[in-house]
Amino acid sequence: MAEFEPVLLANIDRDDSHTLRGYESQGGYNGLKKTLKKCSPDDIVNLVKSSNLRGRGGAGFPTGLKWSFLNKKDHPIYFCLNADESEPGTFNNRILMEEDPHQVLEGIILSCYATGATTTYFYLRYEYPHAWNRVQQAVDECYEAGYLGKNILGSDFSLDIFLHRGAAAYICGEETGLIESLEGKRAWPRIKPPFPAVEGVFRKPTVVNNVETVACVKQIVDRGADWFKSMGVPADPSNPRDAGSYGPKLYCVSGHIEKPGCYEAPLGLTVQELIDEFGGGVWKGRKAKAAIPGGISMGILSADEFDCPLDFSGPGKYDCLGLGTAAVVVMDETVSMVDVLHNCCQFFAHESCGQCTPCREGTSWALKMMQRISAGKGRLMDLDLILEIGDSIGIIPGTTICGLADGAAWPMKNAIRKFRDEFENYIKETNPDGCHETVPVPALNLQASH
Amino acid sequence: MGTVLIDGVEVEIGDDERLNGIQAAQRADKEVPHYCWHPGLSVVASCRMCLVETGRRDKETGDISMVPKLVPACQTPATDGTVFITDSEKVRAARALVEEDLLIRHPIDCPICDKAGECHLQDYHFEHGREERRADLQPFTSRRRSLGDTVTLFVDRCVMCSRCVRFCRETAGTSELMVVNRGTHEEIDVFPGFPLDNKMSGNVVDLCPVGALGDKDFLYQQRVWFMKGHDHVCGGCSAGCSIRVDENQDRIYRIKPRENQQVNQWWICDEGRYDWHYIHDGNRVAGPQRQADDQAVEWEAILDDMDTDLRRQERIAAVLSPFQTVEEAYLLAQYVRSIDAEALLGVGPIPVSGEDESFAQNFTIRAEKCPNRKGVEHVVAGLQGELLNWEAFQEKLEADDSIQAIWVVGGAPLGSECFSDETGACLRRRRTLIVQELFPSPLWNSADYQLPTPAFAERAGSFVNCDHRLQSVDWAIRPPAGVYTDGQLYWRLLNRTGLFQADVVRRELAADIGYFTLAAEEIPLDGVCLTLNHLATESTMVDSA
Numbered sequence: 001m002a003e004f005e006p007v008l009l010a011n012i013d014r015d016d017s018h019t020l021r022g023y024e025s026q027g028g029y030n031g032l033k034k035t036l037k038k039c040s041p042d043d044i045v046n047l048v049k050s051s052n053l054r055g056r057g058g059a060g061f062p063t064g065l066k067w068s069f070l071n072k073k074d075h076p077i078y079f080c081l082n083a084d085e086s087e088p089g090t091f092n093n094r095i096l097m098e099e100d101p102h103q104v105l106e107g108i109i110l111s112c113y114a115t116g117a118t119t120t121y122f123y124l125r126y127e128y129p130h131a132w133n134r135v136q137q138a139v140d141e142c143y144e145a146g147y148l149g150k151n152i153l154g155s156d157f158s159l160d161i162f163l164h165r166g167a168a169a170y171i172c173g174e175e176t177g178l179i180e181s182l183e184g185k186r187a188w189p190r191i192k193p194p195f196p197a198v199e200g201v202f203r204k205p206t207v208v209n210n211v212e213t214v215a216c217v218k219q220i221v222d223r224g225a226d227w228f229k230s231m232g233v234p235a236d237p238s239n240p241r242d243a244g245s246y247g248p249k250l251y252c253v254s255g256h257i258e259k260p261g262c263y264e265a266p267l268g269l270t271v272q273e274l275i276d277e278f279g280g281g282v283w284k285g286r287k288a289k290a291a292i293p294g295g296i297s298m299g300i301l302s303a304d305e306f307d308c309p310l311d312f313s314g315p316g317k318y319d320c321l322g323l324g325t326a327a328v329v330v331m332d333e334t335v336s337m338v339d340v341l342h343n344c345c346q347f348f349a350h351e352s353c354g355q356c357t358p359c360r361e362g363t364s365w366a367l368k369m370m371q372r373i374s375a376g377k378g379r380l381m382d383l384d385l386i387l388e389i390g391d392s393i394g395i396i397p398g399t400t401i402c403g404l405a406d407g408a409a410w411p412m413k414n415a416i417r418k419f420r421d422e423f424e425n426y427i428k429e430t431n432p433d434g435c436h437e438t439v440p441v442p443a444l445n446l447q448a449s450h
Numbered sequence: 451m452g453t454v455l456i457d458g459v460e461v462e463i464g465d466d467e468r469l470n471g472i473q474a475a476q477r478a479d480k481e482v483p484h485y486c487w488h489p490g491l492s493v494v495a496s497c498r499m500c501l502v503e504t505g506r507r508d509k510e511t512g513d514i515s516m517v518p519k520l521v522p523a524c525q526t527p528a529t530d531g532t533v534f535i536t537d538s539e540k541v542r543a544a545r546a547l548v549e550e551d552l553l554i555r556h557p558i559d560c561p562i563c564d565k566a567g568e569c570h571l572q573d574y575h576f577e578h579g580r581e582e583r584r585a586d587l588q589p590f591t592s593r594r595r596s597l598g599d600t601v602t603l604f605v606d607r608c609v610m611c612s613r614c615v616r617f618c619r620e621t622a623g624t625s626e627l628m629v630v631n632r633g634t635h636e637e638i639d640v641f642p643g644f645p646l647d648n649k650m651s652g653n654v655v656d657l658c659p660v661g662a663l664g665d666k667d668f669l670y671q672q673r674v675w676f677m678k679g680h681d682h683v684c685g686g687c688s689a690g691c692s693i694r695v696d697e698n699q700d701r702i703y704r705i706k707p708r709e710n711q712q713v714n715q716w717w718i719c720d721e722g723r724y725d726w727h728y729i730h731d732g733n734r735v736a737g738p739q740r741q742a743d744d745q746a747v748e749w750e751a752i753l754d755d756m757d758t759d760l761r762r763q764e765r766i767a768a769v770l771s772p773f774q775t776v777e778e779a780y781l782l783a784q785y786v787r788s789i790d791a792e793a794l795l796g797v798g799p800i801p802v803s804g805e806d807e808s809f810a811q812n813f814t815i816r817a818e819k820c821p822n823r824k825g826v827e828h829v830v831a832g833l834q835g836e837l838l839n840w841e842a843f844q845e846k847l848e849a850d851d852s853i854q855a856i857w858v859v860g861g862a863p864l865g866s867e868c869f870s871d872e873t874g875a876c877l878r879r880r881r882t883l884i885v886q887e888l889f890p891s892p893l894w895n896s897a898d899y900q901l902p903t904p905a906f907a908e909r910a911g912s913f914v915n916c917d918h919r920l921q922s923v924d925w926a927i928r929p930p931a932g933v934y935t936d937g938q939l940y941w942r943l944l945n946r947t948g949l950f951q952a953d954v955v956r957r958e959l960a961a962d963i964g965y966f967t968l969a970a971e972e973i974p975l976d977g978v979c980l981t982l983n984h985l986a987t988e989s990t991m992v993d994s995a
Contacts, residue, residue, distance in 0.1 A: 169632070186629060191495045191525050354610060354629075354636040355496045361551030364634040365585055372586065385584060392547055398519030399498050399544060443586035 004231065006264040007219050008212070008248055012099035018134050020141040023102035029147060031222040032106050035113065036155040044114035048217060051225035052235075052246045057082055057173075057210030058295070058324045059403070060312040062243050063217070067115050069197035071205045078201040079117035080182065080208040081108055083124045083131070084166050084173040087295030088347060090327035092250035092262045093211035097124075097131035100215075101138035105161070107214030109147060110221050112159050115207050120161040123178050126168035136163055170351035174402045175208040176200075177353065188355040189402035212250055219248075231266035233311040245311030245323075252327035253279040256286065256335070268314070272306040274328055286332040290419075294324025296344050297407025299414035300337075319417070321410045338426050341386075341415040342370040348408035359405035362393045366412055372444050373423075376430035379437045383423055386412050452530030455507055455514075456480055457537055463528055471523025471534050472500055480536050483545060483574045485659045486611040487524035490716045490811065491620060495525040497611050499574065501544040502526075503535040520544055542578065549579035555634065556660075557592055557606045565661030567674040571609060594664075597627070597638075598646030600720060601655060601663050605637050608662035614638060614654035621717065621810045624648040638662070649807065649815060652723040653716075656706055665704065667724050672696075672703040680926035681708060681975065683913045685773065685863075685906025686722040688818040690915030692976065693718060695907050695926035702726055702907060702927060710976045712919055719815045726907065728864035728889075729927075735887050735894070735902040737932030742898075749934060756899050757943060759882050760789050763855040767794035767847060769840075770830060771886075771903070772820035773861035774936055775911025776920075776966070777955040779822075779829045781940035786857060787833070788944065794853060795830045796843025797823070798860065799868040816916055819866055821906060824984075825914030831987070832963030840873075848876050855882035859936070860891060861903045869893035886936070902933040910937055911952040912969060918984050920969055921977035922956065 016022030023029070035044065049064030070077060081104075085093040096104055108120050122139075124132055139161050142148040150158045169187055171177040176190035179201050200206020220228050228247045235244035245267040251274055254260040258280030265278070271291055275281060282288045288303045293310065299320035301308055308318045310326055331340065349367040354360040366389050369382045390413040393399055394406030416423055427435045434441070452463040456478040463469055470493070472482045485497035500523040505516035514533050520540065528534070535541065552571060560566040593605040610629070615638065618627045626646045630639045640646055646654070655665040677696040684691040684705070692710035696703050705726055707718040728734075737746045740755075760766055768786040770779040786793040801819040808814045831837035838846060847853060856877050862868045869891040877883055878896050885897035894900055908929040912922040929935055934942075937950035960970035965983045 188494075188496075191493065191522075349633060352633040354631075354633040355494070357496070357498050357548050357551050357609070360610070360633055360636070361554050365551070365554055368586055392544070396519065397544075398517075398521055399501060399547070401495060440583045440585065440587050443588050445589060 004248075004266060006248070007223070008096065008103070008215050008250055009100075009262070009264045011103075012095060017099050018101055018138065020102060020138065020145060023100070027222075028102050029106055031218060032109055032147065033153060035110060035221060036153050036157060041114050041116060044110060044221065047225055048114065048220060051220045051228040052244050053213065053216050053220060053228065054243060054245065054312055055210055056212035056216065056249070056325075058087065058297070058322070060245075060323060063209065063213055066197065066209075067111075067207060069195065070115055070207065071198045072116060074198075074205050076119060076204055077115060077117040078204055078206040079108065079112045079115060079120040080175070080178060080201060080206055081120060081122045081211060081214065082173060082175065082178055082208050083122060083128075083211050084178060085125050085128075085211070085325075086170045086173050087297060087325045087327060089254050089292060089329040090252055090295050090325040091254075092252050092325070092327070094128055094131055095250070095262050096211055096215055097128065098134050101131075101135045102142075103215050103218055104135070104211055105138055105142055105147070107216070107218035108161065109152070109159055111207070111209060111214050111217050113157055114217075117207060118158055118160070120159065121182055121201065122161055122163045123172070123182060124163060124165050126166045132163065132165060139163060169353075170347075171353040171402075171404060174404065177402065178208060179206065186353075188353055189404075191401055216247055233268040233309065233314075236313065239313075242313055245313065249310070249326050251278070251310065252325070253330065254327070255291070255330040256283045256288070256332035257281070257330045258283050268309050268311045270307050270309050271301060271328060274310065275306070275330055279330065282330060282332050284332070286334065288330055289333045289335055290331045290337065290340070292327075292329040292331075293318075293320050294322065295327045295407075296329070296347065296411055297403075298322055298324035299410035300340070300418060301414075302418045319414060321406060336426070337415050337419040337422050338370075338374060341411060342367075342374050344411035344415070345370045345408075348404070352404060352408070356400040356405070358393045358399040359408065362389045362405065363408045365389060366408075368443060372441075373427060375444060377434065377441065377444070378427035378431050379441070380424060380427055380435050381438055382427075383416050383420065387416055390416075454528045454530075455533040457535060463530070469528045471502055471504065471521075471526045471528055474528035474532070475502075475523065475534060475536055482523045482536055483570070483578060484524055485570060485609055486613060488613055488657060488716075491613060491616045491657075493524050494612060494616070495522040497548065497609065498522060499545060499548050500524050501548075502541055503538055505533040507531050507533050545574075545578040546580050549575050550584065552609050553579070553583070554585040555588060555606065556609075557590055559590070559592060559607070563604070563607065563661040564664055564669060564674070565607075565658075569661055570659035596645070596666075597640050597663075598651060600651045600666055600724070601646055602666055602669065603638055604662050604664060607660050608638055609660050610636055610638075611659055613657040613659070614663060617650075617654055617657055618646070618648070621653070621813070622648040622650045623810055627654070649719050649721070650717055650809060650813070652720050653707070653718070656716075668704045672698055677703055679706075680924070682907060682923045682926045683821060683921045684718060684722040685821040685913075686719070686725060686819065687816040688820060688823055688916040689714065689814055689816045690821055690913050690919065690921060691718045691722055692921065693722065697927045700927040702729060708975075712976050712979070713915065713917075713921075715811055715813060717813055721815065725863070729905040729907060731864055731889070733864075733889060734930065735890060735900070735933075736930060737902060739900045740898065741896075741900065746932070752899065753943065756884060759898075760786075760855050760857075760884075763790075763853075763882060765792065765794070765850070765853040766790045766855040766857070767796070767843075767853045769796050769798045769843065769856065769858040770826045771798045771859035771861045772800055772823040772826050773903075773906065774822060774826060774859060775909050775913060775952065776822065776825040776829055776959060777911035777952045778909065778936040778940065779826045780833075780959045780962075781937060781944065781950075781955060782857065782859065783829060783833050785940050785943050794838070794843070794846060794850070795834045796838040796846075797826050797830055797840060798858065799840040799873065801862055801866045801868055803866070818916065820862075821915070822913045824916060824918060825912065825920065828914070828963065828965040828984075828987070829959070832965055844874070844876055854880050855884075856880050857884045858886070858893065858897075859903060860885065860887040860894065861905075862888065863905070864889050901939075902929075904929040904933060904935045908933075908935060910935065910950070912956060912973070914980065918980040919977045920966075920973065920980055922952070922969075922973035924952070
């Protein structure tokens with residue numbers, strides 16, 4: 001670990017890190033200049049492919065492979081930057097955009113050069129006004145310096161970037177929800193196929209990549225695929241579908257931790273290492289009870305599972321959904337898991353776009369049960385009902401169009417399966433008379449009126 | 451040809467057919483329940499009611515490999531080798547879950563809901579739902595708001611299938627309806643100040659699989675299980691949309707479109723849907739009367755007089771109505787020609803209003819506001835060798851004083867009277883004028899014999915639309931007491947025994963007039979196209995038309 005040098009966050013502490021001058025003083029845009037002179041777009045695609053870079057947005061899809069799906073016969077090709085970072089606990093894109101926007105822009109320009117895209121829509125989360133200002137400034141500087149616009153740096157390659165501010169909905173971070181929203185429609189995720197690579201924004205081939213992913217592209221172009229593959233977790237040879245987890249990753253750690261923040265480390269760090277070595281341990285000297293491995297969509301790890309490596313396949317081995325955004329939220333021993341699940345259900349019921357029945361109704365049903373449990377009217381059978389909802393919603397069972405429901409399901413499944421005793425005790429203590437009830441009970445708002 | 455395997459049953463799919471899982475399953479008599487999918491709208495795959503298991507069968511080995519997760523049948527194409535399983539435990543569990551989900555916030559107010567009895571939510575619940583409720587008991591809510599002049603939204607009954615939104619966007623092209631809010635707060639709504647206001651608005655009520663969209667015209671008028679549906683053809687314009695007339699004891703309660711890919715797909719316009727109330731109007735001509743008596747008389751008393759009167763004249767003429775079926779028009783022509791073999795035949799005035807109006811999928815509201823111009827014109831041209839339209843007929847009549855008796859059939863609905871004071875002045879100068887009307891018109895008032903005629907829903911026979919498509923239907927309701935249907939009246943005047951049988955007349959007609967040759971066989975529900983016959987007989991049509 002000692003020899004690891006942060007690259008993505010290397011410049012964020014400098015006062016002028018967000019300016020073009022500051023960025024260029026650290027060698028910024030040299031990679032772009034070299035690329036435009038010496039490399040063909042296919043060289044960059046092959047470079048990214050050989051680096052085994054996997055998307056940093058949550059699903060971990062190999063970036064080079066995604067690019068190669070593009071229907072190159074149809075023009076124009078659009079590039080969407082997914083900067084709608086709204087997974088709870090996640091703030092790594094924000095730091096990049098606020099403190100080092102040119103790194104992101106250079107990554108975009110390189111990615112567009114590789115994919116043949118001539119227009120980029122920078123879809124920025126509404127709640128990031130500071131990032132909005134910083135990125136807009138950086139884009140303006142780029143246009144002035146000739147890094148954007150027509151015939152970039154004298155080459156044949158032209159690119160425009162439009163900054164688009166979202167309207168504060170979690171679903172807009174889903175790639176096709178983002179596309180619909182960008183087109184001015186309700187952010188109802190699209191059915192696939194066609195995939196965005198064939199028919200995306202304005203029915204044209206489209207790449208949607210995450211902010212950190214394009215920053216990694218920039219680093220790979222500067223430092224090479226071998227550098228990138230020199231760190232991380234190699235692919236499991238016994239699993240042909242494992243593409244490995246290479247490269248540096250921006251880990252967010254927050255919650256009950258001494259030093260919350262965004263830290264850069266090679267993929268494969270364990271939760272315990274992240275808490276101890278970067279986060280300064282659980283706060284107030286308390287013991288940890290649980291942690292969320294990568295945004296709450298990914299589920300919950302109990303304290304005895306903290307040896308879970310945070311790479312693309314690690315959390316899956318601990319019954320979590322995956323690495324997600326690698327945003328760890330630590331909870332100390334005073335936290336009630338009932339409250340945690342209640343809060344998670346609240347979030348997903350609020351953010352479900354409402355298109356697919358199982359997600360729209362399932363998330364709100366689970367929330368209603370959690371509200372009733374929290375209010376001391378819980379039944380033991382509610383836990384099984386929530387588990388049934390959790391097991392049945394999402395793209396994994398096939399009952400929804402997008403993955404929001406999977407994200408909603410995992411906290412339900414993990415919290416109740418890993419902390420069942422706590423839930424049962426809470427229900428028995430708060431509702432000793434009614435906890436064994438099995439007939440439908442009045443909803444909370446009905447009870448209030450009785 | 452491709453072969454699709456549905457629950458172990460092989461189904462053939464044509465090479466140029468693009469079917470989804472729901473349609474392929476229909477061929478194997480398997481119903482895949484669905485809310486959001488509709489063959490006339492884009493696919494959204496959001497209700498998740500049609501989830502099935504799918505896989506592929508290897509052509510060589512016959513091995514089947516299944517996809518591990520469920521897929522929506524509406525979104526899954528059925529191609530050669532596709533396998534669908536529509537009744538597994540997993541599929542049933544998914545359906546039960548969706549049904550249970552949809553009922554969590556549903557008011558379950560079936561006793562006061564117009565849709566009860568033909569509601570998909572209700573039907574699917576009994577077929578696919580759980581027997582007992584597990585969700586908490588919700589407070590009863592019944593919020594409603596008007597979306598426009600034709601439709602009321604019962605907000606809490608909605609299952610968010612978004613069919614109505616897509617219809618307004620894709621077919622009507624007016625996009626009034628939208629989804630507002632998110633998650634369980636979602637509702638269908640219109641933008642303030644822009645109500646649902648298009649000429650096809652009523653279709654959203656048909657599309658609604660539940661009781662959320664209520665037709666203001668039909669609201670609380672009748673329980674659906676008391677009504678009987680009759681296949682019919684709309685009499686509103688020359689498009690001749692296939693409809694279903696829902697009646698109870700000869701009273702119409704509503705008109706619904708009937709799928710006909712050759713004519714109206716799945717839709718009808720609001721004119722056709724709502725402008726039928728005149729049929730039950732109290733001012734309709736209720737029975738035969740004579741100018742001389744100035745009061746209603748019995749048919750028995752008038753028929754013989756009329757017949758004798760006609761036979762006394764040297765020459766007679768008849769004006770057939772574009773509101774009649776071809777069988778009725780043919781019988782009347784037969785009757786007058788049985789008296790005078792050279793009887794002059796003409797076609798009555800064609801009501802026209804505005805211009806043709808086209809929507810997506812070639813759905814068109816025609817400016818010609820009568821259902822059978824083409825058919826009646828061909829009866830006249832076929833029998834007479836020459837087509838006389840209303841103007842040509844009047845000119846001929848003006849020039850021929852030997853014609854002293856004229857039988858005129860009107861039948862225009864209320865509000866589009868064809869015979870005003872000016873029209874038909876030359877008709878009034880003859881010795882005997884017989885006029886059949888739906889509503890009293892100036893011409894009818896001055897007629898010697900004032901007879902009723904039925905409304906379109908009371909007619910039996912065939913209508914030929916503007917594209918030469920002939921559709922045959924039986925009557926949907928009986929006319930009011932005292933009104934003979936045209937068919938029965940002419941049948942009787944021709945001294946034929948028993949009741950008027952439209953299909954018997956149709957076969958005679960097919961043998962007699964070249965244009966109708968194809969109508970000799972049983973007519974399929976979506977009709978037969980007579981365009982080829984039309985082209986063959988066009989020379990007679992061009993002469994004077």
